[in-house]
Amino acid sequence: MSAAPATTAAGEPTAVARAPRIDAAGDRKAPRALAWAIPPLAIVALIFLVPLAETVWQSVADTSGAFTGFEEWGLEFASAALPKAVGTTLWIAVLVTAGCVLIGTFLAVGLSFVPFRGSGVAVRLLEAVVSFPSFIIPLAFGILYGRAGVLNSALAGLPGAPHVDFVNDVPGVVLAEITYFTPFVVRPLLAVFGQLPRELLDVSGSLGAGPLMTIRRVVLPAARPALAASAGLVFLLAMNEFGIIMFTGAKNVVTLPMLIYTKSIVTFDLPAAGVVSCVQLALSLGVYGLYRALVRRLSGGLRAAA
Amino acid sequence: MLLHSRSARAAVKAAVVLVLALLLGVPLLAIVLAAFAGSWNGVWPSDPTLSHLADALAADNLASISVSLQTALVASIGAVAVGAWAALAARSAPRQVAATIDALLHLPAAVPSVVVGLGLLAAFSRPPLTLNGTATIVVMAQTTLVLAFAYNTVAGAAASLDPVLDQVAGSLGARPLRVLLTVRLPLLLPSIGAALGLAFALCMGELGATIMVYPASWRTLPVSIFALADRGSLFLAAADTLVLIAVTVAVLGLIARLRGRTMVR
Numbered sequence A: 001m002s003a004a005p006a007t008t009a010a011g012e013p014t015a016v017a018r019a020p021r022i023d024a025a026g027d028r029k030a031p032r033a034l035a036w037a038i039p040p041l042a043i044v045a046l047i048f049l050v051p052l053a054e055t056v057w058q059s060v061a062d063t064s065g066a067f068t069g070f071e072e073w074g075l076e077f078a079s080a081a082l083p084k085a086v087g088t089t090l091w092i093a094v095l096v097t098a099g100c101v102l103i104g105t106f107l108a109v110g111l112s113f114v115p116f117r118g119s120g121v122a123v124r125l126l127e128a129v130v131s132f133p134s135f136i137i138p139l140a141f142g143i144l145y146g147r148a149g150v151l152n153s154a155l156a157g158l159p160g161a162p163h164v165d166f167v168n169d170v171p172g173v174v175l176a177e178i179t180y181f182t183p184f185v186v187r188p189l190l191a192v193f194g195q196l197p198r199e200l201l202d203v204s205g206s207l208g209a210g211p212l213m214t215i216r217r218v219v220l221p222a223a224r225p226a227l228a229a230s231a232g233l234v235f236l237l238a239m240n241e242f243g244i245i246m247f248t249g250a251k252n253v254v255t256l257p258m259l260i261y262t263k264s265i266v267t268f269d270l271p272a273a274g275v276v277s278c279v280q281l282a283l284s285l286g287v288y289g290l291y292r293a294l295v296r297r298l299s300g301g302l303r304a305a306a
Numbered sequence B: 001m002l003l004h005s006r007s008a009r010a011a012v013k014a015a016v017v018l019v020l021a022l023l024l025g026v027p028l029l030a031i032v033l034a035a036f037a038g039s040w041n042g043v044w045p046s047d048p049t050l051s052h053l054a055d056a057l058a059a060d061n062l063a064s065i066s067v068s069l070q071t072a073l074v075a076s077i078g079a080v081a082v083g084a085w086a087a088l089a090a091r092s093a094p095r096q097v098a099a100t101i102d103a104l105l106h107l108p109a110a111v112p113s114v115v116v117g118l119g120l121l122a123a124f125s126r127p128p129l130t131l132n133g134t135a136t137i138v139v140m141a142q143t144t145l146v147l148a149f150a151y152n153t154v155a156g157a158a159a160s161l162d163p164v165l166d167q168v169a170g171s172l173g174a175r176p177l178r179v180l181l182t183v184r185l186p187l188l189l190p191s192i193g194a195a196l197g198l199a200f201a202l203c204m205g206e207l208g209a210t211i212m213v214y215p216a217s218w219r220t221l222p223v224s225i226f227a228l229a230d231r232g233s234l235f236l237a238a239a240d241t242l243v244l245i246a247v248t249v250a251v252l253g254l255i256a257r258l259r260g261r262t263m264v265r
Helices: A003-058 A071-078 A081-113 A119-129 A136-145 A150-156 A170-195 A198-206 A211-240 A243-248 A256-266 A270-297 A299-305 B006-035 B051-056 B059-092 B095-110 B113-123 B135-159 B163-171 B176-204 B208-213 B221-231 B234-262
Strands: none
Touching: A003 A270, A003 B059, A003 B095, A003 B113, A003 B135, A071 A081, A071 A270, A081 A119, A081 A170, A081 A211, A081 A256, A081 A270, A081 B006, A119 A170, A119 B006, A136 A150, A136 A170, A136 A243, A136 B006, A136 B221, A136 B234, A170 A211, A170 A243, A170 B006, A198 A211, A211 A270, A243 A256, A243 B208, A243 B221, A256 A270, A256 B113, A256 B208, A270 B095, A270 B113, B006 B051, B006 B234, B051 B234, B059 B095, B059 B135, B059 B176, B059 B221, B059 B234, B095 B135, B113 B135, B113 B208, B135 B176, B135 B208, B163 B176, B176 B234, B208 B221, B221 B234
């Protein structure tokens, strides 16, 4: 409860103090500063904004770029595939976010307050995994838990053992994404817990609070801004995820990115891909806008999540 | 201390180790073991072999490694150049402009890689700029995808630079270009190096946008790995993944060494 207002109050003076300096410099050198900003912005426009606009335009145009009307929009919205893909995308993102928040909080609390020998190595490994290619997780899942994987061949030796087959379906996708995205929750939480005075825990304990009560009343409130920010980030990443789903080979897990890929590369129906992209863009940018607003409101979480 | 009872501490430790093992240890170990496994029909792999690794380093695959390296290097350098330039421009721009630059440069991180890829196909498949089928479009895709991370890293460091240094250099008569080259950029070099490393690592593993835009003549290693895994050659895919990670780590080490040498104290 107390952490969010305290960090906001600490964050505000610097912003206020910085503002006059930028404006004063801006007044004198504004034209030059603006000219300096043009080259990078022009490149971003060329490689990012123009393609985005072309994608949107593609949904109402033919292959030569001439306007054809909103027919394709009607077709896509009338089809069962699009609403189903939206549902699948959001459902997977919700499951992944919930899983990452639960497991990530548990790991961060454990690593911070009940450290063990080698926990430093574990933390560094968690940080390194983020820069590994995301497909190592579904690849490893295929080797371990796939239809012909290690787990199944080990189980086959036991009489009456079940045949495990979840990798190529929603559970496999969700577990792989939870595995890959959990470090995004653990890292900011470790930063927050590292700054939490240990005396607070001792005082809480000496006042008679049990460990669970201390976690609920002292530890988690301090973590709430960082937790909210990283949950928002994981939700966005999970909504946009494509490589992991592609790699699990889950043919019946059709999220929006999978639908865009199928429509554009497999069946080469570019106008339809354009429409689905618009839907995906609206969702992603909406979630991203909420995430930015959330981070700004809980500005204590900003630095922790970055 | 959160937990005073010994047994409770031991239980929590065991649970943390178990979760970490399932989350990180087992998958990473599986990739390493599979890369050297001749067959794997029990709990442990058997018939250890180097043939997968030899295949991963054979001519066909070396081409993929080279393509990945070239693409990732050009894309990450491009992204860091644009990102650092934008971060510096935002720092000296009026507040409204700075906020716009900040929002725009962060935006690519919110857009799914598939849409970035589709957008490039839509924009550059017909004149005036026909890039579909070239290596350039792959580079553009990866540049776009890592741009936000490159910008974010440098902008964070630029915001904490002491503005007094600029003003002192200026009051001593240094022209703005000289201030940029001798004061600001050297101070930002550590963050530029960090941004380069991050961007390079992300580019090396990029699959989503690359698979949308790559031409047959410019196939990156992740695309080759995906093709292998899709065919069911999981051991070979694992060996290729090991090679990918090894090459990435080697280049990251090189970048870190360069950073160490140019560091301003």
